[in-house]
Amino acid sequence: MAITKAVKTILSHYESDNPGTKTNLARILMAGKLRGTGKLVILPVDQGFEHGPARSFAPNPPAYDPFYHYQLAIDAGLSAYAAPLGMLEMGASTFAGQIPTILKLNSSNSLAVDKDQALTGSVNDALRLGCSAVGFTIYPGSEFAFQLIEEIREIAEEAKAAGLAVVIWSYPRGPNLDKKAETALDICAYAAHMAALLGAHIIKVKPPTDVISLEAAKKSYEGFDASTMAKRVAHVVQSCFAGKRIVVFSGGESKGLEGLYDEVRGLRDGGANGSIIGRNTFQRPREEALVMLQKIIDIYLNKA
Numbered sequence: 001m002a003i004t005k006a007v008k009t010i011l012s013h014y015e016s017d018n019p020g021t022k023t024n025l026a027r028i029l030m031a032g033k034l035r036g037t038g039k040l041v042i043l044p045v046d047q048g049f050e051h052g053p054a055r056s057f058a059p060n061p062p063a064y065d066p067f068y069h070y071q072l073a074i075d076a077g078l079s080a081y082a083a084p085l086g087m088l089e090m091g092a093s094t095f096a097g098q099i100p101t102i103l104k105l106n107s108s109n110s111l112a113v114d115k116d117q118a119l120t121g122s123v124n125d126a127l128r129l130g131c132s133a134v135g136f137t138i139y140p141g142s143e144f145a146f147q148l149i150e151e152i153r154e155i156a157e158e159a160k161a162a163g164l165a166v167v168i169w170s171y172p173r174g175p176n177l178d179k180k181a182e183t184a185l186d187i188c189a190y191a192a193h194m195a196a197l198l199g200a201h202i203i204k205v206k207p208p209t210d211v212i213s214l215e216a217a218k219k220s221y222e223g224f225d226a227s228t229m230a231k232r233v234a235h236v237v238q239s240c241f242a243g244k245r246i247v248v249f250s251g252g253e254s255k256g257l258e259g260l261y262d263e264v265r266g267l268r269d270g271g272a273n274g275s276i277i278g279r280n281t282f283q284r285p286r287e288e289a290l291v292m293l294q295k296i297i298d299i300y301l302n303k304a
Contacts (some may be wrong), residue, residue, distance in 0.1 A: 001026075004036035013244040014201060020163020024132040025201055028100045028165070033077035039300040040079040040202075040248055040274035041293065042102070044135075045069045047278055049084055049107035049120070059283040066090035069282060074099050076293040079274070082135050082167070085121040092129045100132040102167055105155060106148075108137070115142035115173050119151070123158045133165035133202070140191045141174030149198065156199045168200035177213070182206070184213035185232050186221060189239040192247060196239075202246040204276055207263060208232040229266025237271045251277035257292060264299045274300060 003011075007029045011022050030036055045066075047056040057063040066083070070091040073081040082102035092101075103126040106117035117137050126134050136155060138148045156166045170191040172182050181187055188208035195203040210226040212218050226232050237243045249267050251260065264275055275296060281289050298304035 001030050003030065006038040007036055010038055010246065013241075017160060017201075018163060021160055021165055021201070024100075024163060024165045027132045028080050028202075031100050032079045033294075033297045034079055034274070034300055037301065038273060039268075040246070040276075041076075041296055041300070042080045042082055042248065042274070042276040043069060043073040043076075043078050043281055044082040044102075044104070044250075044276050044278045045087055045282060046082070046084050046104045046107060048087075049109055051110055055110075056279070057282070060285060062286065063282045067094065068286075070095040070099070072282065072286060072289060076290055077297065078293065080132065082276070085125055088129050088131070096130055101129065102133040102135045103129060103131045104135040104137075106136055106151070114144065115139050116144035117148065123155065123162055123164065126159070126164055127162055131164065133167050134159045135167040135169060135204075137169040137171060138195070138198070139174065140170060140172045140194055141177045141187075143174065145174070149194075152198055160199070165201040166199060167202040167204060168195040168198060169204045170195040170200075171206065180209070180211050181213035183209050184211035185209065185226050185235065186212050186214050186217040188232075189236045190214075190217075192236050193239045196241050196245045200245065202248060202273075203240055204248050204250060205236060207249050207267065208236055228269075229263060230269035233267050233270025233272050243271060246273045248272065248274045248276045251275060251280040255280060257295075260292070261295060261299065261304075264296050268300055268302075 062068050066087045080100040080102050084104045103121050105121045107120045108117045136152045159166050172187045172191045183206050185208040188205050192203050192205045212221045237247050240247050
């Protein structure tokens with residue numbers, strides 16, 4: 001495949017990485033309808049672990065089948081499909097080579113009370129399944145944050161040595177963070193920066209609100225215009241090595257289409273590399289989801 005100038009520029013920012021890792025990053029950046037633009041739309045389906053099967057898939061029963069998600073991501077022309085071990089194993093042979101995959105290596109669940117995640121996959125699993133990357137969640141602010149950080153440091157070293165890219169979900173939560181703080185501008189930027197410092201190639205965070213949560217940070221944000229999603233996203237992207245890391249934003253809970261499209265426009269205008277949208281995709285009927293994803297792709301292509 002011919003690598004575009006936009007993708008070459010992105011790859012040039014990862015100076016320490018070996019050809020294998022850069023090839024796998026390029027596989028993701030050159031896949032689907034956004035190939036070569038430097039923009040991404042990724043389908044993540046780890047919600048069965050996080051929320052349970054009925055809460056995740058009952059709104060659209062065909063989504064109980066792992067094949068459904070592979071095929072949806074392929075037919076929609078997405079950049080990659082991310083899921084835990086069992087989901088990827090179910091269709092690894094049938095869909096081999098049809099879309100880049102990301103193995104989510106740790107998971108939480110709604111039955112637990114600790115703000116922690118268990119290891120549920122390995123780098124060897126990702127290599128066996130032909131994945132382009134591994135994914136890992138950290139919880140900045142959690143009582144287990146340091147343990148998670150140490151785990152991803154070791155996993156990232158192993159993954160990069162094997163030529164895989166590393167995706168970090170960085171979700172602030174913990175006893176000192178209320179719901180507003182979890183998506184506050186200063187906290188989101190901090191969480192994204194931590195992921196960059198940990199060596200992530202792709203950083204996933206939630207869209208930031210205009211709240212400034214940390215008392216110690218409020219002086220630094222005096223006079224900062226956080227009035228639009230685009231301005232807030234631009235700050236989060238800036239916090240990831242002045243935009244030299246790939247930053248994608250989650251879709252969160254299912255929401256109305258127009259609200260989702262407006263949010264994506266704000267992400268685009270703020271310089272985000274893209275969206276990683278799960279429940280807003282697979283909880284809709286297939287044809288409706290395909291239309292929605294095409295509209296999101298068109299937004300990132302500046303066509304909508």
